[in-house]
Amino acid sequence: MFKNVIRLQSRLGGVITFCKVCPRHEPFRNAMKYSTASAERKRFYQHVSISQSEGGLYEVNLDRRKLKTPSGKLFTVPNEALAIAVATEWDAQKDSIKFYTMHLTTLCNTALDNPTQRSKEQMISAALKFLETDTICYRVDEPPGLVELQRNEWDPVLHWIESRYKVTIGSSSSILGPQVPEGTRETFRQHLGSFSLWPLTGLEFVITQLKSLVLSLGMLDRHLSVERAVLLSRLEEEYQIRRWGNVEWAHDYDMYELQARTAAGALFVHLSSESSTVKHKLMQD
Amino acid sequence: MASLSSPLRACRGILKELRAIQGPSYKQSLAYNYVIDQFRKNKVTGERYCRAQQEAHHASLTYLCLLTSTRNHLALHNLYHGKGERSPEEVAGLVGLRLPTQPGGKGWEK
Numbered sequence: 590m591f592k593n594v595i596r597l598q599s600r601l602g603g604v605i606t607f608c609k610v611c612p613r614h615e616p617f618r619n620a621m622k623y624s625t626a627s628a629e630r631k632r633f634y635q636h637v638s639i640s641q642s643e644g645g646l647y648e649v650n651l652d653r654r655k656l657k658t659p660s661g662k663l664f665t666v667p668n669e670a671l672a673i674a675v676a677t678e679w680d681a682q683k684d685s686i687k688f689y690t691m692h693l694t695t696l697c698n699t700a701l702d703n704p705t706q707r708s709k710e711q712m713i714s715a716a717l718k719f720l721e722t723d724t725i726c727y728r729v730d731e732p733p734g735l736v737e738l739q740r741n742e743w744d745p746v747l748h749w750i751e752s753r754y755k756v757t758i759g760s761s762s763s764i765l766g767p768q769v770p771e772g773t774r775e776t777f778r779q780h781l782g783s784f785s786l787w788p789l790t791g792l793e794f795v796i797t798q799l800k801s802l803v804l805s806l807g808m809l810d811r812h813l814s815v816e817r818a819v820l821l822s823r824l825e826e827e828y829q830i831r832r833w834g835n836v837e838w839a840h841d842y843d844m845y846e847l848q849a850r851t852a853a854g855a856l857f858v859h860l861s862s863e864s865s866t867v868k869h870k871l872m873q874d
Numbered sequence: 875m876a877s878l879s880s881p882l883r884a885c886r887g888i889l890k891e892l893r894a895i896q897g898p899s900y901k902q903s904l905a906y907n908y909v910i911d912q913f914r915k916n917k918v919t920g921e922r923y924c925r926a927q928q929e930a931h932h933a934s935l936t937y938l939c940l941l942t943s944t945r946n947h948l949a950l951h952n953l954y955h956g957k958g959e960r961s962p963e964e965v966a967g968l969v970g971l972r973l974p975t976q977p978g979g980k981g982w983e984k
Contacts, residue, residue: 639904670908674937677905681895681944690944811932815939838954845947852940859933 630686637680639672647672651679658698666697667787671860692853700790700861712789713781716796717774720758721766724801724822728762735828742821749812750803754780758803777802787861795854798847808855815852819844884934885913891941909934 634651641647646665649656649672656664656679666672671693678691688695725743729735743760751757756773784792795805799822807813813821820827823844830840888909893900900906916930966973 637904670912673904673908677892677895677903680903687948690948692940692944811929814932815936838950842947842950842954845943845950848939849943849947852936852943856933856936856940859929859936 632682632684632686634679637676639669639676641669649676649679658701660702660704662701664697664701666861668860671697671857674856674860690849692850693857696791696794696853696857699794700787703786709782709786709789712793713778716781716793716802717777719796719800719802720769720774720777723758723766723803724799725803726758726760726767728760729825730762734832735825738824738828742824746803746807746813746821750806753810753812754806784858784862788858791854791857791861795851795858798850798854808851809858815848815855819848819851823847879935881913881917881931881934884931884938885909887938888934888941891938891945894945895941 634654636652638650639647640650642665646667647669648663648665658664664675666675675693675697678694681690725747728739728743747758747760754776756776758769758773759767761767781789781792792805792809795808796802799805799808799818801822804813804818804822808815808818826840835841889900889906892903892905892909896903896906912930913934916927960968963973
């Protein structure tokens with residue numbers, strides 16, 4: 590317990606106490622910033638900026654130092670918009686750095702480091718496994734208000750995705766869930782295979798948050814907004830809130846956290862799978 | 875809550891959030907300039923149903939949702955989340971004592 594006292598006292602020089610093994614020079618100081626998760630990291634930079642390196646990749650600079658991922662690699666993104674958004678996240682930290690609010694940074698780090706060494710096929714099969722237990726397809730039998738609500742809200746989304754991808758996904762109220770035919774799985778596998786690694790990381794994140802492949806695809810195809818997708822994902826909770834009342838420190842907290850993560854994931858997928866060019870049309874006079 | 879579906883409201887919302895984050899000097903930030911540029915570029919289009927414009931609009935709504943949600947989440951977190959344990963110094967201070975300090979360091983520490 591007294592080690593904590595020493596750590597707190599030498600907080601600013603804390604980077605040096607942890608660097609017993611590695612030499613005390615610039616690259617390692619940045620790698621250490623993620624490892625001190627227990628002690629609070631104070632904001633040690635004044636200014637955040639971005640710069641473009643060779644290959645068209647963008648980097649984020651904190652004061653004069655380049656940002657690095659937790660495993661020590663240089664933090665590069667292929668897209669200026671994403672770099673600016675990450676820089677804004679870092680700039681939004683006041684006094685102490687709260688990593689749990691920096692969702693885009695976390696996603697970029699995961700995509701860059703790939704700490705669990707997942708391949709594209711593993712991610713796609715994990716996403717497809719979610720289809721069988723998709724939130725939208727799981728219906729209840731009672732209470733009747735909830736059954737109505739599920740039918741009215743979730744059915745249109747199911748119809749939309751069935752017509753968009755020409756597949757059939759049923760909805761069922763049994764405990765085993767719907768029987769998804771193999772053709773449906775193949776169609777989705779092909780569609781997901783067209784994404785590269787970075788958007789897939791984001792997509793997997795969104796699916797895990799919303800607990801539904803259908804809702805994630807609906808949001809990515811811009812059929813649903815983020816708020817709507819989160820609402821549909823939490824439909825049963827919303828029903829209970831309307832019935833029994835809202836608890837701010839649980840319901841609102843969860844909702845905002847879910848919205849933040851989903852929005853970050855959606856933005857990450859959009860930005861890492863698009864490249865925009867401006868085409869100027871001549872004015873005809 | 876009125877719908878935020880028009881691009882102007884999305885733009886204003888994003889700029890308001892940026893002002894909340896950055897403080898008075900938000901007009902010099904990177905995000906501000908980028909957002910203004912993007913909105914200006916995508917404003918003019920000849921087609922009636924322009925897919926790129928819709929995509930950009932959706933992206934701007936998503937970013938607005940991200941900023942508002944993180945701000946609200948942080949506010950709720952600071953309001954309701956537990957602050958953690960007290961440090962030994964604070965605990966000693968509760969009863970009016972102070973921790974002993976040994977100038978040479980304790981025997982087992984270097």
